[in-house]
Amino acid sequence: MTIKTLDELVEKVKNLPKRKIAVAAAQDPNTISSAARAVNDGIAEIIMLGDKKIIENECRKLDVDSTLFTIIDIKEQEAATKESVRMVRENEADVLMKGLVGTDKFLKAVLDKEKGLLPPKAIMSYVCAIEIPDYHKLLFVTDTAVLPYPNLDQKIAMTNYAVKMAHKFGIEKPKVALIGASEKVNENNQNSIDYAIICKMVQRGQIKNCIADGPLDIFCACDKESCKIKGISTPIDGDADILVFPNLEACNSFYKGLMLFGKGELAGLIQGTTKPVVVMSRSESEKSKYYCIALSCLMSS
Amino acid sequence: MTIKTLDELVEKVKNLPKRKIAVAAAQDPNTISSAARAVNDGIAEIIMLGDKKIIENECRKLDVDSTLFTIIDIKEQEAATKESVRMVRENEADVLMKGLVGTDKFLKAVLDKEKGLLPPKAIMSYVCAIEIPDYHKLLFVTDTAVLPYPNLDQKIAMTNYAVKMAHKFGIEKPKVALIGASEKVNENNQNSIDYAIICKMVQRGQIKNCIADGPLDIFCACDKESCKIKGISTPIDGDADILVFPNLEACNSFYKGLMLFGKGELAGLIQGTTKPVVVMSRSESEKSKYYCIALSCLMSS
Numbered sequence: 001m002t003i004k005t006l007d008e009l010v011e012k013v014k015n016l017p018k019r020k021i022a023v024a025a026a027q028d029p030n031t032i033s034s035a036a037r038a039v040n041d042g043i044a045e046i047i048m049l050g051d052k053k054i055i056e057n058e059c060r061k062l063d064v065d066s067t068l069f070t071i072i073d074i075k076e077q078e079a080a081t082k083e084s085v086r087m088v089r090e091n092e093a094d095v096l097m098k099g100l101v102g103t104d105k106f107l108k109a110v111l112d113k114e115k116g117l118l119p120p121k122a123i124m125s126y127v128c129a130i131e132i133p134d135y136h137k138l139l140f141v142t143d144t145a146v147l148p149y150p151n152l153d154q155k156i157a158m159t160n161y162a163v164k165m166a167h168k169f170g171i172e173k174p175k176v177a178l179i180g181a182s183e184k185v186n187e188n189n190q191n192s193i194d195y196a197i198i199c200k201m202v203q204r205g206q207i208k209n210c211i212a213d214g215p216l217d218i219f220c221a222c223d224k225e226s227c228k229i230k231g232i233s234t235p236i237d238g239d240a241d242i243l244v245f246p247n248l249e250a251c252n253s254f255y256k257g258l259m260l261f262g263k264g265e266l267a268g269l270i271q272g273t274t275k276p277v278v279v280m281s282r283s284e285s286e287k288s289k290y291y292c293i294a295l296s297c298l299m300s301s
Numbered sequence: 302m303t304i305k306t307l308d309e310l311v312e313k314v315k316n317l318p319k320r321k322i323a324v325a326a327a328q329d330p331n332t333i334s335s336a337a338r339a340v341n342d343g344i345a346e347i348i349m350l351g352d353k354k355i356i357e358n359e360c361r362k363l364d365v366d367s368t369l370f371t372i373i374d375i376k377e378q379e380a381a382t383k384e385s386v387r388m389v390r391e392n393e394a395d396v397l398m399k400g401l402v403g404t405d406k407f408l409k410a411v412l413d414k415e416k417g418l419l420p421p422k423a424i425m426s427y428v429c430a431i432e433i434p435d436y437h438k439l440l441f442v443t444d445t446a447v448l449p450y451p452n453l454d455q456k457i458a459m460t461n462y463a464v465k466m467a468h469k470f471g472i473e474k475p476k477v478a479l480i481g482a483s484e485k486v487n488e489n490n491q492n493s494i495d496y497a498i499i500c501k502m503v504q505r506g507q508i509k510n511c512i513a514d515g516p517l518d519i520f521c522a523c524d525k526e527s528c529k530i531k532g533i534s535t536p537i538d539g540d541a542d543i544l545v546f547p548n549l550e551a552c553n554s555f556y557k558g559l560m561l562f563g564k565g566e567l568a569g570l571i572q573g574t575t576k577p578v579v580v581m582s583r584s585e586s587e588k589s590k591y592y593c594i595a596l597s598c599l600m601s602s
Contacts, residue, residue, distance in 0.1 A: 118449075134562045145482075148490070161509035181449075189449070219584050226584045249492075250551040252482035256519035259556050261435045262562035279351035283520050283527045 003172035004138065004290045006131045006265055009169070015065040017107075020295040021278075022047045024109070025077040027054035027301065028100035030282050034289035035097075039068040043297050047093055049071060049080040050100070057270050060288060065077050077101045077167045081109045088275050089117060095296040097278040106160060106174060110270075110277055117138050117273040121159065123147075123157040127165050128268035140166055140174070140242040144255050144268060145279075148248045152194045155244060159273035162242040163210045167296055169232075174241035176202075176216020177221035179250065183232050191215065214244070214266040218254070220234035267291035269299060275301045303471035305439065307432045307566055309593045310470070310599060313343045313462045320598040322579075323348045324379040324544060325385040325410070327370075328355035329401035331583050333363050335590040336398075340369040344422065344598050346372060348394055350381040351401070360513040379403045382410045385505035389432050389576050398579040398594070411571075411578055418475045424458035425446075428466050429569035430596065433559050437490060441475070441543040442460040442466055445569060446580075453495045456545060460499060462572035463543040464511045469599055475542035477503075478522035480513020480551065484533050492547040493517065512536050515545070519555070559587075568592035570600060 003009050021038070023031060026048030032055075038044040048055055052073035059066035074080040081101050088096040093184065096117065098106045110117050111124070118124055128147035131137050142158045150158060167173035178195040183292045195214040202212040213234045219226035224238030225270055245251035258264035266288045272275040276296040278287045304310050307475050322339070327349030339345040349356055353374035360367035365507075375381040378600040379539035382402050385568040389397045397418065399407045411418050412425070419425055427446035443459045444451065451459060456482060460477055479496040487493045488570045514549035525539030545551035559565035565587045571578040577597035581590045 132562045134564075146483075179550065179554060181446075181549045218554050218561065223584075229584045245554065246550050247548065248482045249480065249547050250554045251518050253480060253546065253551045253555040254558050257558045258562055260519065261433045261559055261565075263435075264562075269343055272484055283530045 002162050006129065006138070006294075009129070009267060009291065010041070010294045011299075012045070013294045013297045016043060016297065016301045017055055018042065018045055019300050020045045020047060020092070020096040021095040021097050021296065022049060022084040022087045022104060024049060024081040025095045025099040025101035026050040026071075026080075027058055029058050029062060031097065031099055031280060031289070032058055032064055033286060034280075034291055034293055036064045036068050038293045040060070043294060044095075045070065046215065047087070048099075049074050049084045050077075051075045052156060053079065078105060081106055082115070085109045085116060089115065094300040095276045095278060096295070097296070098280070103279060106279070117275055119274060120286070123154050124270060124272040124274045125154070125158050125161055126267045126268060127158075127162045127271050128255055129165065129169070130258060130263045130264050130266045132262045133263065134258065137241065139222070139240070141251055141255055142244055143248060144240055144251050145248070146270070148237075151246070152197060155194050155198060157202070157272065158244055159212070159242070162244065163211070165241070165269075166241050167209065167298065171207070171241055174210050175236045175239055176210050176212040176242040176244060177216045177236045178212060179217025179221060179239035179243050179245045180217060182222060183215055183230065185215065209241070233250065241285045264293060267295035269295050307439070307568055307595075309429065310568060310592065311342070311432070311595045312596045314598045314602075315342060317598065317602045318487065319343065319346055320395040320601050321346045321348060321393070322396040322398050322594065323350060323385040323388045324398045324400045324402040325382040325407060326352060326402035327351040327372075327381075328359060330363060331402055332398065332581060333359055334587060335581075335594055337369055338482045339547045340593050344595060345396075346371065347534070349400075350375050350385045350389070351378070355417050369448055379406060383416070386410045386413070386416065386418060390393045390416065393432065396577045396597040396599070399581070402468070402581060407580065409522045411574065416574055417532050418578065420575060423573045424455050425571060425573040426455070426459050426526060427464055427569060428459075428463050429556055429567045430470070430558060430574050431559060431565050433563045435546045435563065438542065440541070442552055442556055442581070443545055444549060445552050446549070447571070451548070453498060456495050456499060457466070457502070458573065459545055460508055460511070460513070460543070463545065464508070466570075466600065467542050468510065472542055473510070475511050477513040477543040478512050478517045478537045478539055478541035479513060479545050480522060480546045481516025483518055484516055484531065485519060486516065492532060505568060509542070509552055556577070566592060568596035570596050
């Protein structure tokens with residue numbers, strides 16, 4: 001069955017075996033509430049690695065029962081981070097989650113060639129599933145957070161990651177819109193070139209289990225009427241499941257616009273790692289933070 | 302008085318002297334309805350240059366009285382376009398508007414060095430005023446349509462054009478957010494470098510009558526709470542009037558997202574020309590098309 005909303009995602013995950021999440025430097029008020037909800041809803045066990053006293057104190061402040069969590073007392077942030085990465089790497093946990101440690105330090109541990117979670121030559125990227133009241137299904141968008149100006153290899157990886165996520169949501173053959181400012185193919189524009197290659201690769205089965213077209217603008221990707229008005233014939237036809245953006249600023253501005261002005265919620269996850277890695281932005285809503293955890297459990301199942 | 306909505310823009314323009322708009326290749330069902338409304342509301346006189354028979358026929362189909370317009374019968378699109386540019390250039394009309402002629406051909410006539418409307422060395426760009434229910438005022442965004450990857454000179458021009466437009470709306474010192482995917486200054490990123498230079502130019506008065514900061518993401522530009530949560534101290538502080546984007550795909554995707562999913566309407570105009578030039582996309586709403594005409598009248602006043 002297809003998961004059509006983020007609440008359906010949560011319901012789905014409730015019926016899956018509980019996952020173990022290791023939180024790196026967990027003395028972080030930003031993540032404690034959503035982690036507690038994950039335990040209370042029975043979707044995850046949470047192992048908090050960090051300063052036990054501070055964790056317990058933050059829990060008290062947020063009126064959260066700290067006994068919900070397994071707490072491993074490691075005061076120093078970097079050491080706590082390394083130990084949580086090790087646990088996930090050695091299958092003592094299923095999902096890694098960032099706590100109070102800075103993103104740079106956190107990713108350094110994740111990307112460590114010998115002790116990290118990224119396979120050699122793997123491309124790290126980020127996919128978000130977005131729910132907005134005015135679209136008839138979830139929209140998977142990439143890359144919201146990691147790759148500034150993706151080259152062809154990176155765009156292919158982004159596409160494959162988003163397709164894989166859409167499959168986990170039960171979408172058998174997701175429609176991938178490769179986003180541009182217009183539909184015009186410009187042979188001098190690297191994005192046009194990359195998009196043409198990706199479309200041909202999809203046609204040849206080198207990128208599997210999806211339908212792709214681009215460049216398409218947001219209107220033609222997400223609004224059937226616009227395709228008609230513009231006279232654009234495309235298998236996407238205003239019904240995209242996945243939007244692959246040509247650069248980080250475009251994807252980031254698009255999704256943040258929908259969060260602020262389109263009543264959007266999201267679930268996002270780092271891609272390319274051997275196990276799901278959750279990095280939640282402080283400025284996301286509580287709901288979105290919880291959805292990120294639920295997504296990590298789905299992807300780890 | 303400050304114009305806070307696009308309907309207030311229309312009311313303002315109704316009280317200004319009526320402008321003359323020349324429509325190039327006006328046998329265009331896409332523009333006739335909004336042009337008729339402009340005449341009926343008393344904000345503009347419309348001179349339609351094009352195939353008179355087809356214009357009258359299209360009017361009949363749309364149930365529009367063709368005697369509302371002055372029609373100059375020029376069957377050939379390119380000739381009609383050239384003549385409409387000439388009329389605007391020689392002050393026989395105040396505003397130029399694109400009809401059925403292709404954008405490429407239309408812009409070629411506008412950009413013609415001897416007979417066009419762009420001064421030597423002027424930078425052509427595009428600014429939209431966007432109204433969305435979930436923001437407390439209008440948002441001026443640039444560049445939605447013209448400059449793919451603006452360099453520093455082009456970014457400065459974009460900023461100046463948007464500031465000039467905001468002034469016309471009665472905003473004395475508009476707040477300019479220079480948009481990035483995050484707030485982090487990256488000395489290896491050309492946008493970060495350009496933004497730092499623009500901020501310093503604003504401080505020195507080399508770019509006048511505005512407040513600027515960047516890089517800021519959409520959250521910090523448009524949501525005060527996000528600045529607090531992220532600990533970002535900025536004079537923009539979630540209250541931006543103007544968003545300057547680092548590239549066309551980012552601005553284009555952002556505004557189209559708001560049109561589709563944020564219940565947005567817009568008024569947009571080409572910038573840099575000696576007189577306002579209106580190019581309306583077929584896929585804009587009827588309301589937005591009318592607002593574009595109203596904006597051109599304001600900017601020509």
